[in-house]
Structure formats: structure tokens, C-alpha cells
Amino acid sequence: MLDNCLDKNTFCILINEKKESLYRMAYMHVKNSDDALEIVQEAIYKAYLSFEKLKDLKYFNTWVTRIVINCSLDYIRKRKKLVFLEENISSGEYNADNKEELIDLYNAIDKLKGNSKTIVILKYFEGLTINNIAEILNCSVSKVKNHLHKALKELRLELKEED
Known part of the structure; x- marks a missing residue:
């Protein structure tokens, strides 16, 4: 069992356990596998440089998630480009109709x-609770709920228009 201090070994173990989730989060923001890998590498590097500042291991997931989100948003701002879903969805479990619906959802x-996109990704693709999201984004639970409500309303409207 890990103790409450974070050393290099513990950092590597925790990052290794979280790397797929971090990649998915970055990918949901930039929709490009190479860019997502670059973002995760940068985030892990930044986290590694400052991991000794983390006072309590129970905040590791929140802390590293916040770093990946910030790196993703910085990357998008730097590139100032539109982000599109890659056309090939490699999973064989989707038929043509499901692929189109999935593309429509990602485009929407x-x-x-603002934070609406990040909140939707964290809630529905990463399975985080409203409280966890509020902690990661350093804002109130009511603000997260408000953004989520507005985002879901926008998504419903956008997806209805595409039908």
C-alpha cells in the first residue's frame, strides 16, 4: 500500500495506472491521437517536475487531471485551430449508423x-462525479451543475438540428 508521501517510484506507479484515462481526456479535447500523446507527455513532464509539491496522495488524480486539462486547453489555444474527430473510428463494434451518430455527438x-466541453468530457467520458469535477476545475458544485445543464441543453438542440 502506498503511504502519503509521493516519491519517484510512487509517481511512476500512479501515472502508469492513470495514463489511459489521461490520454482519453486529452483526445476528447483535441481529437487527434498524436496531439493527445504530446499533451499527455507534456502533462506528465510538468507533473513530474512538481510532484514533490503535492502534499497529499489522495489529491493525485485531481491534480494530474487538472494538469492534463490545462495542457489540452493551452494546446488548443496555441494552435488556434478547429478540432475535428478523426474519420476512422477503429473499433469494430460500431456499424455505419452508429459511427455517424458518434461523429455527430463529438462534433456537437x-x-x-468554455468549461462546458471539459465538464461533459469529465462527467460522461471519464465518469467523474459533479463534486470531483468541481474540485478539478476549482469551482463550486452549483457552477458545474449549471454549466452541465446548459451544455446538455445545447447538445440536445445541436443533435436535434442534425436529424
């Missing part, structure tokens, strides 16, 4: 503004 999520 991409149109969300």
Missing part, C-alpha cells in the same frame, strides 16, 4: 464553449 461536443 466540440461546439461547446
Whole structure:
């Protein structure tokens, strides 16, 4: 069992356990596997440089998630480009109709503004609770609920228009 201090070994173990989730989060923001890998590498590097500042291991997931989100948003701002879903969805479990619906969903999520996109990704793709999201984004639970409600309303409207 890990104790409450974070050393290099513990850091590597925790990052290794979280790397797929971090990649998915970055990918949901930039929709490009190479860019997502670059973001995760940068985030892990930044986390490694400052991991000794983390006072309590129970905050590790929140802390590293916040770093990946910030790196993703910085990356998008730096590139100042539109983010599109890659056309090939490699999973064989989707038929043509499901692929189109999935593309429509991702395109609609991409149109969300501000923290709304991040909140939807964290809630529905990463399975985090409203409280966890509020902690990660350093804002109130009511603000997260408000953004989520507005985002879901926007998504419903956007997806209804595409039918």
C-alpha cells in the first residue's frame, strides 16, 4: 500500500495506472491521437517536475487531471485551430449508423464553449462525479451543475438540428 508521501517510484506507479484515462481526456479535447500523446507527455513532464509539491496522495488524480486539462486547453489555444474527430473510428463494434451518430455527438461536443466541453468530457467520458469535477476545475458544485445543464441543453438542440 502506498503511504502519503509521493516519491519517484510512487509517481511512476500512479501515472502508469492513470495514463489511459489521461490520454482519453486529452483526445476528447483535441481529437487527434498524436496531439493527445504530446499533451499527455507534456502533462506528465510538468507533473513530474512538481510532484514533490503535492502534499497529499489522495489529491493525485485531481491534480494530474487538472494538469492534463490545462495542457489540452493551452494546446488548443496555441494552435488556434478547429478540432475535428478523426474519420476512422477503429473499433469494430460500431456499424455505419452508429459511427455517424458518434461523429455527430463529438462534433456537437466540440461546439461547446468554455468549461462546458471539459465538464461533459469529465462527467460522461471519464465518469467523474459533479463534486470531483468541481474540485478539478476549482469551482463550486452549483457552477458545474449549471454549466452541465446548459451544455446538455445545447447538445440536445445541436443533435436535434442534425436529424
